[in-house]
Amino acid sequence: MTTIATDRIARKLTGRIGAEIAGVDVSAELDADTIDFLNRALLEHKALVFRGAPLSKEQQERFAAHLGDLTTAHPTLAAEAGAPRVLPVDSERGVANHWHTDVTFVRSPPKVTTLVSKVVPPYGGETLIANTAAAYRDLPEPLRQLADSLWAIHTNDYDYAQPEEALDQRARENRAQFTSLTYRTAHPVVRVHPETGEKGLFLGGFVQRIVGLSAGESRDIVRLLQSYVTRPENVLRVAWEPDQLVVFDNRVTQHYAIDNYDGRPRRLNRVTVAGDVPVGSTGERSRVLEGDSSHYTPSS
């Protein structure tokens, strides 16, 4: 347990990832001390859970803005009406039951993702969040060296698990919207965290292939490395309650929304904080291959 002040507490949820924060009124304007406490807690625990946080869209934007400049809602998906920085994460628009880091198909993916629960299904609908730095540390040395040397192409027009013909009309429309602009970016497979210096595996569902390898070789290597990310020891399971705020460091995590709620309504609001350009083990920075994301993030 980390106690910075008598009233603010970060209580660890698992050994490797996650803390529940108490004693911070996230709906209020935060002072510099509290922001510093939250930033340090986020760097240490990677994912923070706040209960009893019924944030409006405006309050969520204000909270997230304490952690840095905001992105717009998404490079291609529509924002919430009247709130250009709020992305509705709605089971009606599709499900994200694949491991991913948010928006890695652009050069500067978000630094932080914030989610506020609006409609919670009566059962299921949990979000899994994995610590990718712990995954990197778990790799045997020869695999760490291999990962350090690899680069991956990330795209929003990736090979979907569900083929086009298996989709209903609505899902087909959603996919068409998601891929209405094509982005392709080369990122290092191992990213050095800009604040902690920790190395983490930087992969996830938008990876199309590993640079220099065939599609089949890429799949095998990614599967092997991903198996370390998704080890249960590296994963926090967030069971959503109404009015819950969850914040994760998108530079050093992957997440997965479990599709286990029988199509019941599930709705979260997402606001993301802009990130910087990833840097690999050799100091090399990510490169845009296709797509302009300047309307999405200030550091495109």
Ligand SMILES: [Fe+2]
């Ligand atoms: Fe996501």
